[in-house]
Amino acid sequence: MENHDAKNSLYEDIGLLLFLTLFSAAAILMVLSGNILLNVIYLFCTILLLMITYFFGILPSLIANIIFICIQVVIMVYQYVTSITHIPWQLSFWMLIPILMSLALYSMTQNQVALQKANRELRTTLVERGAFDEQTNLRTTVAYIEDIAVFAETNRRFKIPVATAIIKIRYFNDLKRMMSAQQLRQLLQLTSDAIKEKTRNNDITYLLDNEDPTWAILLYTDDKGADIATKRIEEGFEKRLEEDSSLNNLAISMKVGIALWNGETMKTPYDLMNEGIHETQYDV
Structure with a gap:
């Protein structure tokens, strides 16, 4: 080819x-x-x-x-x-x-x-193949699960901490009823761009779900470093929202869940993903 x-x-x-x-x-x-x-x-x-x-x-x-x-x-x-x-x-x-x-x-x-x-x-x-999202140019769940396996192996061999950050839109189901289709697409793209802009070159960003917008980031860092990274993303997201005339009149914010890979308690890549999604429930 x-x-x-x-x-x-x-x-x-x-x-x-x-x-x-x-x-x-x-x-x-x-x-x-x-x-x-x-x-x-x-x-x-x-x-x-x-x-x-x-x-x-x-x-x-x-x-x-x-x-x-x-x-x-x-x-x-x-x-x-x-x-x-x-x-x-x-x-x-x-x-x-x-x-x-x-x-x-x-x-x-x-x-x-x-x-x-x-x-x-x-x-x-x-x-x-589900490895690439056409609208946002981000990898999807298929690639995310495959890449977790690679990150987990790196963690096992070299003892480098691996974390994932799961990002969702707070109260999205309520916001969805008030937003047009164009605004929803704009929000999806704006959030994706904000995340990509504020992540490091070796951090990988994914879009796990289009319907209930869910993003994920894989990072070689501990929970403290992941927290710093997500704070930086939230700041960039808020700045972009303020500059967007079609979205800045809505009460839109992120909620974030952070999970660390634990080779002893986690057996499959889904364990890390599910743990990160579960942690978003505590970001209130």
């Missing part, structure tokens, strides 16, 4: 460079050929061909390019017959460059579309 994406990215870059080279060559040849009127007309025709390539694909583009070449041949023959002069070969570059530019543009756009499709598929896969 990675090699395929790298190849598409390379082809996209090659297509872009070739397109720019051909465009520059066309500009130089336009100056050298000297026939301003026909050059301007052919330039606009080329732009039209590129638009056909971009919006309709390569087959309509090739057909349009062939028609364009036939039109140029007719014009050359007409000029030769009516003027009884030599055929203006200096304009013949317009028979070749537009079709080459169309092919370069098609290569560039097709590989760009392939990269975008791969990114969408990866994002969809992450969402479907």
